[in-house]
Amino acid sequence: MRKALLCLLACFPAWSAASARVLDVTPAQIARLGIRTVPVHAAETQSTVSVLGRVMPAPDSRIPVVAPFAGAVERLLKLEGARVKKGDALAVIVSADMQFAQAKLKGLEARHQSAKAAAARARSLVDEGIAPASRAEEADAEAASVAADLAASRRAMAQAAATGSGSYQLLAPADGRISAISISVGEQVAAMQPALNIDTKDEMWIEGQLPASAIGRVASGDSAMVEELPGASGTVMAAGTSIDPRNRSATVRIRLNAAPGLVSGQTVRLIIQKRAEAGSFNVPRAAVVELKNGPAVFVARPKGFEPVPVKLLARGPDEATVRGGLTPKDAVAVSGVAELKAASLQD
Numbered sequence: 001m002r003k004a005l006l007c008l009l010a011c012f013p014a015w016s017a018a019s020a021r022v023l024d025v026t027p028a029q030i031a032r033l034g035i036r037t038v039p040v041h042a043a044e045t046q047s048t049v050s051v052l053g054r055v056m057p058a059p060d061s062r063i064p065v066v067a068p069f070a071g072a073v074e075r076l077l078k079l080e081g082a083r084v085k086k087g088d089a090l091a092v093i094v095s096a097d098m099q100f101a102q103a104k105l106k107g108l109e110a111r112h113q114s115a116k117a118a119a120a121r122a123r124s125l126v127d128e129g130i131a132p133a134s135r136a137e138e139a140d141a142e143a144a145s146v147a148a149d150l151a152a153s154r155r156a157m158a159q160a161a162a163t164g165s166g167s168y169q170l171l172a173p174a175d176g177r178i179s180a181i182s183i184s185v186g187e188q189v190a191a192m193q194p195a196l197n198i199d200t201k202d203e204m205w206i207e208g209q210l211p212a213s214a215i216g217r218v219a220s221g222d223s224a225m226v227e228e229l230p231g232a233s234g235t236v237m238a239a240g241t242s243i244d245p246r247n248r249s250a251t252v253r254i255r256l257n258a259a260p261g262l263v264s265g266q267t268v269r270l271i272i273q274k275r276a277e278a279g280s281f282n283v284p285r286a287a288v289v290e291l292k293n294g295p296a297v298f299v300a301r302p303k304g305f306e307p308v309p310v311k312l313l314a315r316g317p318d319e320a321t322v323r324g325g326l327t328p329k330d331a332v333a334v335s336g337v338a339e340l341k342a343a344s345l346q347d
Contacts (some may be wrong), residue, residue: 023343025304035336037300040283040326043276047316048217050227051252053208055266058255061201063174068156070191071095073183076168078196082178089161089169090178090196093189098160098168108150114145149162176200179264204259206234208270209249215241218272224254226267227317231260236272271316280313280323287332288312289341297322298333298340305333306346 025035073095078090122139125131160168176198183195206226210218218239226232234257240250252268262268276282287297288310295312298305310324333340 008161009334021217022301022306023298023304023340025340030336033336033339035305035333035340037331038284038287038334039331040281040328042328043280043282043321045223045273046276046282046314046321047319048222048272048274048314049211049214050317051208051210051214051270051272052251052268053206053268054253055204055206055256055259055262055264055268056179057199057264058201058203058205059178059253061176061199061203062179063176063198063200064194065090065170065173065196065198066159066192066255067093067170067183067189067195068159068191068272069093069095069097069168070193071167071189073096073185073187073189076156076181076183076185077169078172080178080181084172084176084178084198085105086174088172088174091170091183092163092167093170094167096166097191098162100165105150105153105208108153112143112146112150115139117144119143161283161316170195174198174200177202199264204256204262204264205237206254206256206268206270208254209247209342210239210252211249212243214272216251217274219274222272222274224270224272226262227271229261229268231258232262232268234259258274273316274319277313277323280321281326281328282319282321284334285315285318285320286334286337288315288322289337291341291344295322297324297326298337298344299326300331300333 003025029035063201072095073091074094075092076090078084078088084090088204103312119136119139119142122131126133126136159171159173161171162168178196179199180197182197183189183193189195206224218236220236220238222234222236222239224234234254236252237255238251240252243250252272254272256262283297288295289297289307289309291309293309296307296309298309308325310321310322310326312320314321
């Protein structure tokens with residue numbers, strides 16, 4: 001290859017900015033040096049920044065399931081990955097607190113009926129002018145207080161179903177898929193302790209760390225793609241504008257439109273893109289070289305290659321976005337570029 005390069009350099013005439021700028025390269029030399037070309041194409045998007053991120057469920061899709069009453073885990077009825085419907089039994093927990101809660105609920109229901117009746121009598125007496133208005137207000141306040149306690153008790157009981165043997169079944173609060181279980185058989189659990197997580201959607205998001213240099217350059221609506229995973233793409237939903245002192249970065253959240261092969265908790269690298277500038281082109285990353293006057297690409301011409309200066313707008317893992325004297329019909333060299341660069345510097 002070195003011998004072929006020396007031969008090529010010897011065959012090139014002296015070159016300068018005032019010349020025709022085309023490096024004469026014969027088909028035989030192109031074959032010998034392995035020069036390959038690729039057409040340019042008008043850029044629709046350009047890379048903005050590359051960030052690391054962690055795959056997670058959509059922010060509003062993960063529901064924690066808590067044990068409403070303290071007790072000991074007797075059985076797990078559903079395991080990770082299982083699909084469940086609202087009201088399905090997830091686990092059995094032995095609990096004396098459940099029996100107490102049932103008795104308390106019955107007592108609250110009786111108190112609520114009594115408080116409502118008392119409030120109605122007080123309002124009637126006020127309407128007849130027999131009692132002052134304050135009496136009705138006090139009765140209404142008492143009824144409202146009991147109603148609030150009753151509602152809280154019913155909400156707790158709605159998460160459980162008594163089995164009649166001193167235990168209760170922990171119930172699914174919504175349709176979904178069990179993503180994690182944080183309790184085990186025989187374990188003691190406290191009241192309101194998280195027991196499981198249910199993901200109610202299959203939608204996946206990525207939370208990434210945006211470096212300080214990219215703050216202000218990434219905005220909601222920008223597109224994103226996962227490196228080395230074709231088809232995994234998404235849209236930026238939120239981008240932070242201030243630095244977290246703990247990691248010296250801002251948070252960016254991407255909703256994935258498609259996530260083939262990705263699982264929750266996985267770490268991936270993302271390329272965030274924005275709409276490209278008008279008149280810009282995407283070329284293979286390897287096509288861009290640094291010459292004396294700045295970045296350039298070697299454009300194929302009938303008799304060889306012309307080094308065309310370009311402005312480098314963005315550089316991604318595979319492509320670079322440039323603007324300069326290019327047309328949609330041009331093709332640029334992507335291999336043998338080092339040899340062309342060496343030849344262009346001979347003047």
